[in-house]
Amino acid sequence: MVLQKRVWRMLRENKGRYIGIVLLILIGSFYFTAATGVAGSLEDQVVHFAQTNMQEDLTFSTDKTIEDLPTLARESGAVIEPYQQRDVKLPDGQSELRLLTPTSTINIPTVLSGQPLNNPGDIVLDPIFLRTHGLAVGGQLELNGKIFHITGTMALPNYVYIIKNLYDVLPTAGFGIALVSSADMEMFPNAAHQAVTVYGARFTKREDVDTQSAKLHGLLQDKGYSLSEWLDAKNNKRISSPWANITSLQSFSFPVSIAFFLLSCIIVGVTMLRMVKSDAVVIGTLYAQGYRRRELTRHYLAIPVLLSITGGLLGILLAWPCIGLAVDSILATYILPNTGIAFSPFNLALALLLPLALIGLASFFSLRGVLKKSAAELMKGDEQKARVNFFERVLRLERFRFTTKFQIREQVRSIPRLLFLLLGVSIASLVLLYGLTFNSSMDVAMKQGAVARYNYGIEYNFKEMQNLHDRPVPTGAEPYNSFRAYPEGRDEIEFYVLGMEPDSVGLKVNGIGGAKISRNQVNITSSLAQRLGLGVGDTLTCINKLDEKSYRLKIDGIIEAYGEQYVFLPLDEFNQKTGQAPGSYRTVLSNHVLNYDESLLAGVLDVRDPTKFANVSASTTLIVTATTSVAVLLAVVIIFIVSSLIIDENWKTISLLKIFGYYRKDIAKLILNSSTPVVFLGFGLGLLLMVALGNYLFSSIADSINMLIPMTLNPVYVLLSLVLILVVYEITKWFCGRKISLISMSEALKAGSE
Known part of the structure; x- marks a missing residue:
């Protein structure tokens, strides 16, 4: 007791x-x-x-309607269900809604609020679109002159993250999805963007989905179907x-x-x-x-x-x-x-x-x-x-003046305390630098890569292959062709192989350091080259995601990039390798609006206005704020504990120094400043750890989102981190220094009498 x-x-x-x-x-x-x-x-x-x-295992589209779907499903061991989709502009001309027909066996919708579709003219929206457009359950929505009654909101297993195109990284502002009945889908005028049939497949055997997926792919090819999409x-x-x-x-x-x-x-x-x-x-x-x-x-x-x-x-x-x-x-x-x-x-x-x-x-x-x-x-x-340890003997402190000798002895006589301060400041610095570096890297990736690569700001993607002989592109526009691929044996990494004309200017293409690079050769972006470990002269073997055909491409040049993953080659060479007719293309980049029939288009990407894209800085700001707060709190706690320990371990010395005539400020400098070199050393160690671990951390992010964000260590942020750590150190040290005033000169006399 x-x-x-x-x-x-x-x-x-x-x-x-x-x-x-x-x-x-x-x-x-x-x-x-x-x-x-x-x-x-x-x-x-x-x-x-x-x-x-029943979330789908894959989604695909074919050049024609699959005739005997039950047989295909039975042979492939999958449940396959088609649905229709159609993109419709809202009356404001800016927002766009993708209408989908409901399914019953694959990607079954869940109603989040309100009621499901009950009658023709009903529409169920995704909750984000409903909220951002100021709509409400029970209200109305006009689409192509037809009034729909909003009966509820829903969630779809194949649209958990709503992006317009399958290969977009960011959601497009003003875009959403909705469910309408098949009867309502057919009532839209033919002039509107025509409905597309999409197939969702889910395999009954859950153990080896990849093998069954390859089997279904082969069955479709054997039955004469050409795939326009396979994901x-x-x-x-x-x-x-x-x-x-x-x-x-x-x-x-x-x-x-x-x-x-x-x-x-x-x-x-x-x-x-x-x-x-x-x-x-x-x-x-x-x-x-x-x-x-x-x-x-x-x-x-x-x-x-x-x-x-x-x-x-x-x-x-x-x-x-x-x-x-x-x-x-x-x-x-x-x-x-x-x-x-x-x-x-x-x-x-x-x-x-x-x-x-x-x-x-x-x-x-x-x-x-x-x-x-x-x-x-x-x-x-x-x-x-107090005992003289090995470090104190090796350093031969008698060579130094009293202040230096005293401060060094304070640190080396408590190695565990010194180690705690060193590691603590290092971890705090690492956390702080990681947050700021992530912010810097995302800023560079967005401002110097991604949409910033476009010289021509509008991209038109066609449903079917086009040809320059039948449909030439107008002045101020350029044709492109592409397919989605993955490296042989590494299907978790996806990138685009893109064919463009040698004199193309629609995309910014520069060598490392901004050097000029020929477009009449095979070039790879630096971010993809880094991820695959490739250099000039190496050969890349890649597989087309649609037809599983293999291609060998010898790398001739590396393009400076900030996260994008592309391989570029001349358009004629691209068409020749892929077995397509000369002049074939599927994408047009333009510096002005083109009047294409919307029924021919699979989608339009307009990067001229950055506000069209959802603001991703919010999540980055959250990460930076959280990591900075944790780093500052960690630094405060560690420095306070160490400073408190130093004062407690030196209360007799502090009392004697007061007897000798030292002022509180001088004693504080003598006692507490002994940790200053360790703080600088800890920050330097944290910086080295950030450089060493940063690429690993960013690579793990790349594996999660299939996008490599290059680590950009901004010197301004490094200096800001150091200043922040030192400010925390000085403020914490000042608060701890107030404890020195509480130690009286009589403490030394009491200790001597004891």
Whole structure:
């Protein structure tokens, strides 16, 4: 009972330090609980929606209607269902709605609000389109002169992420989807964009979808059908995009949390070692009074156990409401039925028990060395005496002036504390630099790549192959041809092989460093070359996603790129290799609006107005804000704990310095500034870790979204990170320095009399 009271007294005496330790544990537990909770909730919703509503394994289109669909389905071992789609402009001329006919066996819609389709003239919209266009369930919508009654909102398994074209990366502003009856679909005038038949397929055997997909592909070719589209679910961003969030959260939740827990282990170990050494005489006396080592071990372990349980529980409790907010925020982008939050009992147990186990073990080993000594050894008080260690002897501190010698000795006499500060500042710097670098990289990818590559701002994509002899392109426009491909043996990576005329100017094509590069050769973008490990002179073997034909392309040049994944070759060579007639093309780039019949077009991309694209800076800003906040909090906690320890370990010295006439400001500089070189060293180590790990982190993002974002380390952001770390250091040091005023000169005299 007496020892238990002493535990609470020790906690009160150093409450600031212990609060800092609890915060470290809390951050690790919070992040682990939140990340696994959000990922688990999303995974539960995505998987449940896919299984319950029969999400397609692939989508495809053919040059003609499949005649004997039941036979094809039986032979391929799949459930195949066609549906029609038609893109219709709204009266404002800007927004566009894709009308779809409902399906009953594949991609079954779920009504999120209101009622399903009941009568002709009913329409069900996606909730994002409804919200952004100021519409409401029960209202009306005019399409091509026909009035539709909005009966509800819905979610479709094949449109979880609503993008207009299958290969778009970003959603187009003003675009949405809707369900209408087959009768309503047929009532639109022929002059409008005609309906297209699309097939969704889901295989009955779930074990080997890829093999069955290849079998279906072969059956379609054998039956004489030409494929105009073929895309499996794992490469379909409309379906796979949520998995990028799930995978990234699952991948980083454990290592990030472990990093925080290990930092907590180091500082708790340092604190416990210092505590038992300062209590050596007390421990010896307790041994002499009959207390056993087991009892004293439990006594001192009570503090780390209480800290671990408190931090773990607070992290879990604080993460609980945040998970719901994060899931709701993600569901504002993805269209999924919100089935609530799903917690894994195993993950919750890990969030509580993992820090308890790690910190408990670290504390136990810190205590063992002191507690195993005899009562007589401990009562001599030798544990409290400072010892000259190996580093102090090697450095030969007598060569330096007093201030330098004192500050170096302060660091080398507590290597665990020094290691904690070094690693803590390094991790804080790494987190801060990662957030700012991600922001810089996304900014470069968007402003210098993606849509910025277009010299000609309008892209017209035709449903069927065109030919320059039959349909020449007007002045100010250029023909292109392309197919979607993947490297042999790596079907998770997709890119475009694009044929363009040698004198084309519609796309910006420059060599590395802005050098001129010939367009009359095979060129590859630098981002794709980096991802595939290719250079000039290497041969790329790629497979056409539509017909599975293989092509060997020798790389002649590398184009400077910022995330785009293309291989360019001359149009005539492209058509010759693919077996198409000379002059064939399927895309036209233009610097002005062309009057093509909309019934011929598969889609139009207009990049002249950046506002046509959804603003992706919001998610980037969220990432930067979150990482910056975590980094600053981490730096504050670590520097405060270390500064507090330094002051507590030097209270006698501080008292003596006051007797010798030193002012509080001078003492603060002498005592606390000893950590300044370590802070700079920690930031440098964090920068090196960012350079070393950055490419790996960005590569993992590329694998998730099939888009390589080049890491761009902006010197301004590096300087900003350093300034931010130093500002936090100075402010925290100033607050800790106020404790020096509380140490009186009489403390040194008391210590001497004792």
